[in-house]
Amino acid sequence: MRWNKISDAVVRRLPLYLRVLDEVARVGETQMISSQELGEKAGVGSALVRKDLAWFGEFGKQGVGYEVEFLRxxxxxxxxxxxxxxxxxxxxxxxxxxxxxxxxxxxxSDDSFSLKIIGLFDQDPTKLGRIYEGIEVRPLAELESFVRENNVKMAIITVPADAAQDVAMQLVKGGIEAILNFAPIKLNVPEHVRVASTDLTLELQRLAYYLSGE
Amino acid sequence: MRWNKISDAVVRRLPLYLRVLDEVARVGETQMISSQELGEKAGVGSALVRKDLAWFGEFGKQGVGYEVEFLRxxxxxxxxxxxxxxxxxxxxxxxxxxxxxxxxxxxxSDDSFSLKIIGLFDQDPTKLGRIYEGIEVRPLAELESFVRENNVKMAIITVPADAAQDVAMQLVKGGIEAILNFAPIKLNVPEHVRVASTDLTLELQRLAYYLSGE
Structure with missing residues (x-):
C-alpha cells in the first residue's frame, strides 16, 4: 500500500475531483479551474479542495487556479x-x-476509463459457459489460478453472504489487493488487502431513520 | 427529520448492530449478547457500541450485556x-x-425486512408495461402523482447522470424524503431530503489508489 499517512477521507474525494475535471475537459470551454469552482461542482468546500490536493504537490497557482488537463x-x-x-x-x-x-x-466507450472486468465467476453449474459482453462465466474452482495467471489485483464480490468469505480468501490467495464487496457481511482479509463495502440494505435502513412520521 | 443532534456516523452503525442481532436471533442459541460480542460481529469496538446505543436509551446491564430480542x-x-x-x-x-x-x-421471504419497492419507472417507451416481480414499469410522467397518491417517502435512482437531477426534483415534489442515488452526480435537493449516494465507479477508483505497483 502507498502513502499510508494520507487519510482515506482525502483519497475518497480525489475521484470526485477527477470526475469534475473530466466533465470540464469534455465540455472544453475553459482551460483553468479555480478551487471554488472545482469544490462547488464536487460538493466540497474550496479550502478542503486546496488542502486535499496539497498532500500530493503544488498543482495550482494562487489567484489563478488549476490547469484542467494538468491536474487531470x-x-x-x-x-x-x-x-x-x-x-x-x-x-x-x-x-x-x-x-x-x-x-x-x-x-x-470511454477512453479514460481504466477499470476492466476480464473474468466472471459463479458456482452455479447452470450459469457456467454463459457469455456476457464477450466474457464467459467460469467455475469458482478456477478463480484463484485465473487471478494469479492474469495478474489481477482488483475484484468485485456479488455472491450471497454465506459464500463471500470463502470467495475473498481464494481471491487473496490468488494475489488480489482490493475488493469491492456487495455481500452483506464484513470480510476478514489480511491487512494488505483493501475492502470497500457497498451494502444497499444498510444504506436503505440508514435512510429510513431520517423519515418523518408517516 | 428526527434527532438531528445524533451524528450520521452513529446512525450508519445501527443497521450493522441490527443485522448482528437478526443473525443471533435466527441461530437462537443465546438470549443475551455482550457489547464485546456485538462489536466483534459488527466490526466495531465494544466501547463504541455502548456509546452509540447510549444515545437512544439504557438498553443493557453492566456486566451482563443486552437482551437480544429487546435490543432488536x-x-x-x-x-x-x-x-x-x-x-x-x-x-x-x-x-x-x-x-x-x-x-x-x-x-x-424475510418477515423482518420492511422496505418494499412498489413502483418502477422509466422514460424508455420500449420498457413501459414490462413486469418484473409483479410490478409494472410506468412512465416518468406518472412518477410525481404516483409518489404522492401512494404516500411514498423513499426512492432509488438508477437513471443515467444527465437525467438524475430532474428525476430527483419530481420525487421531491411528490413528497419523497430519502433518496438512494446510484447516478454518478451530486443531487441538489432541499434540506429536508436525505440523499445517500452509492457510486460504484468512485469506489473502484478509490480502491485503485491502494494498489501496489503492478
Whole structure:
C-alpha cells in the first residue's frame, strides 16, 4: 500500500475531483479551474479542495487556479488510473451481471476509463459457459489460478453472504489487493488487502431513520 | 427529520448492530449478547457500541450485556423499521431491475425486512408495461402523482447522470424524503431530503489508489 499517512477521507474525494475535471475537459470551454469552482461542482468546500490536493504537490497557482488537463493527468497518476486495471467479478447473479455489463460497456466507450472486468465467476453449474459482453462465466474452482495467471489485483464480490468469505480468501490467495464487496457481511482479509463495502440494505435502513412520521 | 443532534456516523452503525442481532436471533442459541460480542460481529469496538446505543436509551446491564430480542425490537423502532416503507425505483435498466428483483424477493421471504419497492419507472417507451416481480414499469410522467397518491417517502435512482437531477426534483415534489442515488452526480435537493449516494465507479477508483505497483 502507498502513502499510508494520507487519510482515506482525502483519497475518497480525489475521484470526485477527477470526475469534475473530466466533465470540464469534455465540455472544453475553459482551460483553468479555480478551487471554488472545482469544490462547488464536487460538493466540497474550496479550502478542503486546496488542502486535499496539497498532500500530493503544488498543482495550482494562487489567484489563478488549476490547469484542467494538468491536474487531470496528475490525479489519474495519483489514483493509479493512468494504466488499465484488470478486475474479476465473482457472482454472476442479476446484480453481478448488471455491474459487469455497465463496466464493460463503459470501458469500451470511454477512453479514460481504466477499470476492466476480464473474468466472471459463479458456482452455479447452470450459469457456467454463459457469455456476457464477450466474457464467459467460469467455475469458482478456477478463480484463484485465473487471478494469479492474469495478474489481477482488483475484484468485485456479488455472491450471497454465506459464500463471500470463502470467495475473498481464494481471491487473496490468488494475489488480489482490493475488493469491492456487495455481500452483506464484513470480510476478514489480511491487512494488505483493501475492502470497500457497498451494502444497499444498510444504506436503505440508514435512510429510513431520517423519515418523518408517516 | 428526527434527532438531528445524533451524528450520521452513529446512525450508519445501527443497521450493522441490527443485522448482528437478526443473525443471533435466527441461530437462537443465546438470549443475551455482550457489547464485546456485538462489536466483534459488527466490526466495531465494544466501547463504541455502548456509546452509540447510549444515545437512544439504557438498553443493557453492566456486566451482563443486552437482551437480544429487546435490543432488536428497540433498534427497529429507532431506525423506523418497525413499519413497512414503500419505495419507488426510477430507472428500469439492468442495475435497476437487479436491485428491484433483489429487494422484492427479500421482502417476500424475510418477515423482518420492511422496505418494499412498489413502483418502477422509466422514460424508455420500449420498457413501459414490462413486469418484473409483479410490478409494472410506468412512465416518468406518472412518477410525481404516483409518489404522492401512494404516500411514498423513499426512492432509488438508477437513471443515467444527465437525467438524475430532474428525476430527483419530481420525487421531491411528490413528497419523497430519502433518496438512494446510484447516478454518478451530486443531487441538489432541499434540506429536508436525505440523499445517500452509492457510486460504484468512485469506489473502484478509490480502491485503485491502494494498489501496489503492478
Amino acid at each position: 493527468t496528475e490525479l489519474k497518476r495519483i489514483l493509479n488510473l493512468d494504466k488499465v486495471h484488470k478486475v474479476v467479478l465473482v457472482g454472476a447473479g442479476s446484480l453481478g451481471i448488471a455491474l459487469a455489463r455497465y463496466n464493460i460497456r463503459r470501458f469500451e | 425490537t428497540e433498534l427497529k423502532r429507532i431506525l423506523n423499521l418497525d413499519k413497512v416503507h414503500k419505495v419507488v425505483l426510477v430507472g428500469a435498466g439492468s442495475l435497476g431491475i437487479a436491485l428491484a428483483r433483489y429487494n422484492i424477493r427479500r421482502f417476500e
